[in-house]
Amino acid sequence: MKPLLAWHQSLWQQVLASWQQDHLAHALLLCGPQGMGKAQFARNLAETILCETGQACGKCKACNLFKAETHPDLLQVEIGEKSKIITVDQIRNFIQYCTLTSSYGGYQIAILNPAEAMNNNAANSLLKLLEEPPAKTLIMLISHQPMALNATIRSRCQRLDFSRPDKKLTLAWLQNQLSSTQDAQLLLNLSAQAPLAALSLAQDIKKRGELFQSLNQLVTKKEDPIEIAQQWNKHNPKQILEWMNSWIMDMIRYSLTANSNSINNKDSIKTLQNFAKQFDLQALFKLLDLQTEAYRLITAQTNIKAQGLLETIAIAWHKN
Numbered sequence: 001m002k003p004l005l006a007w008h009q010s011l012w013q014q015v016l017a018s019w020q021q022d023h024l025a026h027a028l029l030l031c032g033p034q035g036m037g038k039a040q041f042a043r044n045l046a047e048t049i050l051c052e053t054g055q056a057c058g059k060c061k062a063c064n065l066f067k068a069e070t071h072p073d074l075l076q077v078e079i080g081e082k083s084k085i086i087t088v089d090q091i092r093n094f095i096q097y098c099t100l101t102s103s104y105g106g107y108q109i110a111i112l113n114p115a116e117a118m119n120n121n122a123a124n125s126l127l128k129l130l131e132e133p134p135a136k137t138l139i140m141l142i143s144h145q146p147m148a149l150n151a152t153i154r155s156r157c158q159r160l161d162f163s164r165p166d167k168k169l170t171l172a173w174l175q176n177q178l179s180s181t182q183d184a185q186l187l188l189n190l191s192a193q194a195p196l197a198a199l200s201l202a203q204d205i206k207k208r209g210e211l212f213q214s215l216n217q218l219v220t221k222k223e224d225p226i227e228i229a230q231q232w233n234k235h236n237p238k239q240i241l242e243w244m245n246s247w248i249m250d251m252i253r254y255s256l257t258a259n260s261n262s263i264n265n266k267d268s269i270k271t272l273q274n275f276a277k278q279f280d281l282q283a284l285f286k287l288l289d290l291q292t293e294a295y296r297l298i299t300a301q302t303n304i305k306a307q308g309l310l311e312t313i314a315i316a317w318h319k320n
């Protein structure tokens with residue numbers, strides 16, 4: 001099994017103790033921001049439960065099947081690479097699987113990730129399964145946004161909350177992964193304190209710097225917004241909008257409070273203060289609306305063309 005992540009330790013001990021005392025619920029909801037390692041936790045638990053010795057020994061037949069991703073008593077359902085939803089067909093398979101008996105006579109485990117990617121029909125079918133849980137089956141739902149889940153589904157699961165990891169542990173872990181010149185605390189603050197997200201941001205930090213530079217060129221009218229939007233569209237638009245929203249929120253907070261402590265992006269306080277002065281509050285809220293709506297469309301629809309949305313946003317930044 002993969003080594004336990006430092007901030008998983010205490011939750012892991014609790015869950016393992018419940019399992020060993022036969023107190024673990026038949027359905028778990030693992031929730032917290034993306035980048036907390038919830039899926040890894042779920043897989044570690046699955047491996048432990050399926051192992052013939054109950055300890056993820058890494059040597060028994062079950063462990064070998066698990067490593068080869070061919071254990072018949074583990075099903076993982078995720079969104080497809082190009083799809084943004086979990087389809088009703090996927091849920092149908094998931095439910096059918098849960099009602100079978102296990103191949104090796106022990107438990108069977110089904111993991112759904114992320115659960116909020118189900119539509120209403122899929123959620124209703126899943127609810128029926130949760131109301132009459134099959135014996136010797138553990139269902140794990142992973143959710144980055146549990147509030148987006150059907151409330152009844154939430155109430156049928158035992159909740160494992162990953163949203164408030166020990167900050168000392170996450171900071172120490174991240175510092176260990178980074179070079180000494182990188183600011184681990186800043187990266188965590190920019191990633192909802194999620195260490196794996198912060199680590200991935202560290203790899204993207206150059207891209208983020210270029211994006212910020214391009215906003216500067218728009219605000220100072222040194223570049224054409226259509227060309228800038230074309231550059232943006234070469235990157236991942238969802239990621240770009242997440243960064244832009246974080247800067248806009250900082251500008252709005254600074255405009256309202258005139259206090260630089262209200263700025264989260266501590267690496268660009270001065271420039272954000274200057275930016276904020278170039279826009280009135282109404283224009284800032286309009287930018288936030290445009291960006292939030294573009295983000296919603298890009299995350300919710302498969303065939304959306306991001307270029308047009310990004311152009312509208314670039315023009316609004318240019319028009320201060």
Ligand SMILES: [Zn+2]
Pocket residue numbers: 051052053054055056057058059060061062063
């Ligand atoms: Zn084993």
